[in-house]
Amino acid sequence: MNAMEKNLSELDVVVVGGGVAGLSGALTLVRSRRSVVVVDSGEPRNAPAAAAHGLLSRDGIPPLELLKAGREEVAGYGGRIVSDRAVAARPVDGGFVVETEGGSSFTARRLLVTTGLADELPAIDGLRERWGRDVLHCPYCHGWEVRDLPIGVLATGPASMHQALLFRQLSPRVTYFPHTGPGPDAEQSERLAALGIAVADGEVAGLDVEDDRLAAVRLSSGVRVPVSALAVAPRFVARGGVLSGLGLTVVEHPMGVGMYVESDDSGLTGVPGVWVAGNVTDLMAGVPAAAAAGVRAAAAMNADLVATDADAAVAAYRKSAAGVADAR
Structure with a gap:
């Protein structure tokens, strides 16, 4: 049989x-x-x-x-x-x-x-709804599609610094968001500065969306940092x-x-x-x-x-x- x-x-x-x-x-x-x-x-x-x-x-x-x-x-x-x-x-x-x-x-x-x-994603207003669209985690899966665009990297753990370097390979406009963490140490800050990666100051409060596209990361201070994509290491x-x-x-x-x-x-x-x-x-x-x-x-x-x-x-x-x- x-x-x-x-x-x-x-x-x-x-x-x-x-x-x-x-x-x-x-x-x-x-x-x-x-x-x-x-x-x-x-x-x-x-x-x-x-x-x-x-x-x-x-x-x-x-x-x-x-x-x-x-x-x-x-x-x-x-x-x-x-x-x-x-x-x-x-x-x-x-x-x-x-x-x-x-x-x-x-x-x-x-x-x-x-x-x-x-x-498991950070509890940030609007983040889960954009996951897999313009809130991303893998540069090899989605990086080409956001090349040269303003990209944010949300610090969530030890992988976030590496993630920032990977996305910097894809765009000269990268902003690092320490969020609730201690922020980059002296050596990390030097690497970010040398690569032209900006570091935002303050906790992330939410994401702003316009025309069904990510437009900015909103800080608790009310400051809006324009981004077209946000990298998150869940x-x-x-x-x-x-x-x-x-x-x-x-x-x-x-x-x-x-x-x-x-x-x-x-x-x-x-x-x-x-x-x-x-x-x-x-x-x-x-x-x-x-x-x-x-x-x-x-x-x-x-x-x-x-x-x-x-x-x-x-x-x-x-x-x-x-x-x-x-x-x-």
Whole structure:
């Protein structure tokens, strides 16, 4: 029986999360004739963005269009896409059970979790509403689109100074907003000054928008600093709740940028048979890196299944050979 004709209770892999990491992993698996179900709640992190960048031959594609094409490709090879939210996972003999908000459950031999992360943003008036549009965090994802424009960098932590230097590469008009922090130290101030990066004085009170475009950062003093884009380094928190039933939890990232699920280079977690890929484990991965991680995890999972199946075949072969010998 073809692997894709198996009953859903005999799945090879359940993929939790249908972003680029999950769909890339699913595509790799179904092309290896693995039976796969992708459970996705339809809430991609990059949905507010107009375009995804840095993806070779697809630069500038709208994120939702990219995911639609990915779902169609997975389905074209026999994979199944389930529009639902996975709420729990638990181990069973030989695999795992994934339960959904809609009341469905799927049993599979292996589990790939690609649920991404949530961005924790500063509580500044108007900031969340502009997130992914002209409030940005990644110069490689959105920098070209704001080149030469007045750009603000909101200090939110240790990554903010580095962020200011990166955006200075893209525009000569950069302003650094210390906000509620202590401000840059002497060495940092010298670097900012040498690069012509202005430093605003005072706490940020909100953002001013004109004609549905960011126009200025408003300080608590009432001063308005004109900007067309604002770079913010959010705190990244992996969406790892579905893994709790397996004894896996999110932990603090060594760089202090948020919470993630630990894994090895292939995405294998501390629980045998459970892999993760994309932003749930690599907090700073962009679209191309997340897609590559999904492929890498899927290849490792397929190799693991191949080895397991070969071991089972050898055991059956030996038992059969022993039976023949006894009959003689």
